[in-house]
Amino acid sequence: MRGQVRRQTFFLGRLFGVRVGVHVSWLAVYAFMTVVIARGLAGLPVIQAYGLGALCALALFASVVGHEFAHAIVARRFGVQTRAITLFLFGGVAELETEPGTPRADAVIAAAGPAMSALLGVVALAATFAIDRYVPGGLGEALGRLGTYVALVNGVLAVFNMIPAYPMDGGRVLRAALWQRGHDRRTATIAASRIGMAFALVFVGAGVLAAAALHDLTYGWCALMGTFLLRQSWSQQRALRTSGRRATGDVPATA
Ligand SMILES: [Zn+2]
Secondary structure, three states: OEOOOOOOEEEEEEEOOEEEEEEHHHHHHHHHHHHHHHHHOOOOOHHHHHHHHHHHHHHHHHHHHHHHHHHHHHHHHOOOOEEEEEEEOOEEEEEEOOOOOOHHHHHHHHHHHHHHHHHHHHHHHHHHHHHHHHOOHHHHHHHHHHHHHHHHHHHHHHHHHOOOOOOOHHHHHHHHHHHHOOOOHHHHHHHHHHHHHHHHHHHHHHHHHHHHHHOOHHHHHHHHHHHHHHHHHHHHHHHHHHOOOOOOOOOOOOO
8 A cells, every 4th residue: 555654663773775654553463463463273272372473463564574575665666755654454465655747657566566466376375385394293294384374465465456546556547547548637536536435435344344243353353444534535535626627636535
């Protein structure tokens, strides 16, 4: 994803000249993922289960960072610098200094993240098969579980981010396509934001219904994600509407 997450963010360091930070909400994700994964590892001693859970959560962190850096590195090839990469409750966000200048650059930068996730997923899957075959015993089993988890997480990152719900990556590809088809960027962004809002409402509805029907609050995450997306797409659309006919205005994204 792209945009801004500034407040309550811990700066970790720079990688390839880009600031990498962790929003305080990510710490909750880390703790939650560690516990959920450890509880799913029935049969392992508690310490090993939590150790592996923490390792899996770290792999999730690395997977999201890899996804965001794909956006940043491809953006740089198109002359667009990245101010910061921040991990937060709903994943990661790469904050670009300017909007890409052409529909092609826009689409390629947006698609780079999910493409990287798909690649990481395939590599993790291949590694898991190799571990299964060549690493025996408990170590092989633990590494196999870690590999399966990394493959799954990256598969989800690749597919989920390509949902055409602007400002998610798929929505940005859709915006680029609309822009390419003769609309100016402003009109294309407003249209893509409306579609993004529709998807966001579906996420909210599906999350609430699933949580109520299945008595499982983890589906509430889907509803939360929907409200976040709704706020994002709404604020982008409103910023463009109030900026009049200024077609070149970069849209401030707030999170
Ligand atoms: Zn992305």
